[in-house]
Amino acid sequence: MLKNIKTYFPIFEKYPDLAYLDSAATTQRPKSVNEAINQFNSFENANIHRGVYDLSNSATKKFEQAREKVARYIGSSNPKTIAFTSGTTHSINIIAYSFLKSTLNKGDNIVITLLDHHANFIPWQMIAQEKGAELRVVPINKKGDLDITSLGKMLDEKTKILSLNHISNSLGTVNDIHEIIDLGHKKNIPVMIDAAQSVAYYDLDILTFNYDFLAFSGHKMFAPFGTGVLYVAEKWIKSITPYNYGGGIIKNVSAEETTFSDYPFNIEAGTPNISGVMGLSSAIDFINTFDKAEMRQHISDVTHYCIEQLSTINDVKIIGTPEKRSGIVSFVVKDIHPHDVASFLNQDNIAVRAGMHCTQPLLMYLETPATVRVSFSIYNDRQEVDRLKASLVALIKFWT
Amino acid sequence: MLKNIKTYFPIFEKYPDLAYLDSAATTQRPKSVNEAINQFNSFENANIHRGVYDLSNSATKKFEQAREKVARYIGSSNPKTIAFTSGTTHSINIIAYSFLKSTLNKGDNIVITLLDHHANFIPWQMIAQEKGAELRVVPINKKGDLDITSLGKMLDEKTKILSLNHISNSLGTVNDIHEIIDLGHKKNIPVMIDAAQSVAYYDLDILTFNYDFLAFSGHKMFAPFGTGVLYVAEKWIKSITPYNYGGGIIKNVSAEETTFSDYPFNIEAGTPNISGVMGLSSAIDFINTFDKAEMRQHISDVTHYCIEQLSTINDVKIIGTPEKRSGIVSFVVKDIHPHDVASFLNQDNIAVRAGMHCTQPLLMYLETPATVRVSFSIYNDRQEVDRLKASLVALIKFWT
Amino acid sequence: MDVTKEEIQALYKAHILPENKHPYHFEAKEGTSVSFDAYNPMCGDKFHLYLNVVNDVFDTVHFDGIGCAISKASTSMLLKKIEGMSKIDAKAICEKFINNLTNDHQVDEFNDELNTLIALKHFDGRIDCIKLAWEALLNYLLVKDLEG
Amino acid sequence: MDVTKEEIQALYKAHILPENKHPYHFEAKEGTSVSFDAYNPMCGDKFHLYLNVVNDVFDTVHFDGIGCAISKASTSMLLKKIEGMSKIDAKAICEKFINNLTNDHQVDEFNDELNTLIALKHFDGRIDCIKLAWEALLNYLLVKDLEG
Numbered sequence A, B: 001m002l003k004n005i006k007t008y009f010p011i012f013e014k015y016p017d018l019a020y021l022d023s024a025a026t027t028q029r030p031k032s033v034n035e036a037i038n039q040f041n042s043f044e045n046a047n048i049h050r051g052v053y054d055l056s057n058s059a060t061k062k063f064e065q066a067r068e069k070v071a072r073y074i075g076s077s078n079p080k081t082i083a084f085t086s087g088t089t090h091s092i093n094i095i096a097y098s099f100l101k102s103t104l105n106k107g108d109n110i111v112i113t114l115l116d117h118h119a120n121f122i123p124w125q126m127i128a129q130e131k132g133a134e135l136r137v138v139p140i141n142k143k144g145d146l147d148i149t150s151l152g153k154m155l156d157e158k159t160k161i162l163s164l165n166h167i168s169n170s171l172g173t174v175n176d177i178h179e180i181i182d183l184g185h186k187k188n189i190p191v192m193i194d195a196a197q198s199v200a201y202y203d204l205d206i207l208t209f210n211y212d213f214l215a216f217s218g219h220k221m222f223a224p225f226g227t228g229v230l231y232v233a234e235k236w237i238k239s240i241t242p243y244n245y246g247g248g249i250i251k252n253v254s255a256e257e258t259t260f261s262d263y264p265f266n267i268e269a270g271t272p273n274i275s276g277v278m279g280l281s282s283a284i285d286f287i288n289t290f291d292k293a294e295m296r297q298h299i300s301d302v303t304h305y306c307i308e309q310l311s312t313i314n315d316v317k318i319i320g321t322p323e324k325r326s327g328i329v330s331f332v333v334k335d336i337h338p339h340d341v342a343s344f345l346n347q348d349n350i351a352v353r354a355g356m357h358c359t360q361p362l363l364m365y366l367e368t369p370a371t372v373r374v375s376f377s378i379y380n381d382r383q384e385v386d387r388l389k390a391s392l393v394a395l396i397k398f399w400t
Numbered sequence C, D: 001m002d003v004t005k006e007e008i009q010a011l012y013k014a015h016i017l018p019e020n021k022h023p024y025h026f027e028a029k030e031g032t033s034v035s036f037d038a039y040n041p042m043c044g045d046k047f048h049l050y051l052n053v054v055n056d057v058f059d060t061v062h063f064d065g066i067g068c069a070i071s072k073a074s075t076s077m078l079l080k081k082i083e084g085m086s087k088i089d090a091k092a093i094c095e096k097f098i099n100n101l102t103n104d105h106q107v108d109e110f111n112d113e114l115n116t117l118i119a120l121k122h123f124d125g126r127i128d129c130i131k132l133a134w135e136a137l138l139n140y141l142l143v144k145d146l147e148g
């Protein structure tokens, strides 16, 4: 199935020599997704919900079918557990502000981890500060794995939520969310999973994992920018208050008072990104044509080959050696700043990211001001790793 | 210029007989906009800001150029007055929550109007309730025009913001925002304009109008869903705090504290709708190929022809006869519910909206549970009005 | 659209318009043991149901309010159907009816005017009108009634 | 990319790498009359500038911190340039330099190593690195200095 996979992606038609090693920032888009968006914009465009003409009905139906499809994708039998948002960041903020904040009190605590992205760090920090609650940050060990013992100790009867990413976008660590969610649930703590980096390749079956909240972005799973998902377990649905206020979330308005619809509709104020959701729906179809285990196997092969090859370069140091790793590898090159590395790789048509990857607390802890990050998806291959290695070797030679 | 205008819009290629009279809900998309999105998704896709490779640089540049283009579009010489949001609703919520709320006190008041959309109603109502402030709703006269005298009286030294739409999406009233903004400024009150219904066809030059905040949606100006704009006047920029929290808005994060970038970047947490913004940029190019006065003239001609024709039908009553009207006409048909009217018009391939149009307080005041709304854009013509009339006449005959 | 304009018109003419013009027990009846709104905030349709329950049976049933012809006719037909029926049977009927409406294929036939309503589900975008009162009743039976 | 790989490499080799390896006055100098950060949160580059001002003239200038070769070389060249210069002249230089960087066409020539930096503006995505310290100084002169 993954043979000729590059041909699905128009970008490689235009740039056959592009080694796109930045899929953790955003994946490329397959032709089928772009066509679904274009099809909708060209021939099916209408606003949803309040129209009774054919185009609007059909858009409304497809929008709600997309909700069902997303629900099925994570194993939820109830589409009303799914809200469409603009991305992971938006989804997490909704849980912080429209779920947790009103019940958070002085002396309570929130548990996150040092591996978390700013999107799963700052919202909690802000409400903790506002309410006089404590933000507890689970440490990592030298390899870059979460210290599960500490995590267990940090959870107590004052813990109001445990929120963490499935996969670290900086180090590539795959957290054992199964075990961690159980730890939380044993103490009756709701658990939120930031699945931004895993949703495209990992099974997130709700029946297996039993998370309370799940957040992810379309653009990291072959879908367009501006789309995101929030899953809320049935038992919490009644606890979600509106986030933005506007049209489409209203039961009744008068000058004195307003009453609101239930989740997920109370979260989707204003006109949603309808065409984006059509793209997201198409991206799920795209993913479903593959076997997830095969996808992971392919990515894992390229990733481990990359680690092997980078390890042969003296001046390269890989940051983090987690037990279980996704397709993400961070490294530094002796005496050459990551920014310079990335710029020179770009000269050889190799696209990588340099910086802090929105994980400043983690990099501060690692005493690494920045890293070079390569991240692989299904369209990458070993040959690109060879080019990466050659380019790094040449750069180091040039520099010294 | 407006001859053959339908050929720019693929939807009319597919449905040559479609009378799309629902542009106030969302405009159709021209081919050039769809192609700009597709071009980006296919051949230019990358995340912005933190990448140093060519695709990411070029995406970042185009994103910032789009900001400049939007600024120019409303006559602002400073692109940093422009934030990208997901739509009008989001933009207004930002001003309510990230500008006004922290300085709103018990006894203060907020002034809006009975013509306003829920998006410009409920956010203010919510913060007023929370803070013990008063929500003052400017009444309208029998014609559906704002009562400017009342408005003037409602503004006082305790008024913290005046927010209103330029054009009513229910009645089509064009408010004299020039005069109204002056009234606000005379009492040092910041004024927010909801330009959702006017931004495509009206000049909103900041130098002419001098509004403090402006909000609009891409999808009502030929651009894709999931895009919106917030303009904040330079003098208020420092008063805007973050809305969502996440990546891209951070100066510094540690476990203890976070410091944020300034507006507009503090508003754009997480990955923005980059491809959507490319579409918005292209939509502005599209609009700029026309003369706005000519657009308005065309729409006005069709609209007044529509009013003339509807007036000849006995059982039809037009709701609202404002002094200045945009391309929006609301009406009711005796003994036939708007929903039924819309369904039967749909049978004749005429797409209209029926309902409360997210203006429940207005319709309650008018003692009209719902209306049929037709709304025109540049691609509509008199012939479609003739069809509307014929279909209504046939329906009334059928019904009785 | 899965139904032709002519078919829709025929259904309206034969069943909806008469029911709309002469709805069953269309009047306010204050003081009934049960009363609640059937309200669709999207379009503004709002009916008030006045149901008198005696020994877990819907004894007398009335409604008033404002809505489109379909929602009014459907509410009227609902009331006719449940009058004299036990709560348990009414719940089963509501569930069957809504199930029929929302499934792509008709699951189970009704042998009366309710079939007209089911047929109109293909009149796109009007399903919410058809099921408005049925969902409100079901919601009452499933949620409010149990809460006491 | 408007410059070839070879041109970039030549510029690096000739000007950036030496300056990066031997930056000017690269050391912490506590107790200067003026000191502030030049920080880019996107990539983590962070330099601290220690400037001693005597009679409105930058008398001694030092810096330390972490950043890429370009931002370090650029900061180093900035300090060399403004040492001994009045605040007013330094402000003019910063403005001219940033203007040059951000305009598509080179507006005004520098007749020294600063031209290397300007040339690198075509090395896409690195403008922020080049102007980091310049903007921080300008910000200091325009904002903080006036506030007192």
Ligand SMILES: Cc1ncc(COP(=O)(O)O)c(C=O)c1O
Binding pocket: A246, A247, A269, A270, A271, A272, B024, B025, B086, B087, B088, B089, B090, B117, B119, B120, B165, B167, B168, B169, B194, B196, B197, B217, B219, B358
């Ligand atoms: C006057 C007015 N304000 C606000 C809105 C809300 O816009 P959006 O749904 O794009 O956020 C609309 C559109 O429905 C509108 O017509």
Ligand SMILES: Cc1ncc(COP(=O)(O)O)c(C=O)c1O
Binding pocket: A024, A025, A087, A088, A089, A090, A117, A119, A120, A165, A167, A168, A169, A194, A196, A197, A217, A358, B246, B247, B269, B270, B271
């Ligand atoms: C782990 C993780 N969480 C959250 C995010 C934020 O996602 P978005 O920018 O799409 O909101 C990202 C992506 O950068 C991520 O990798």
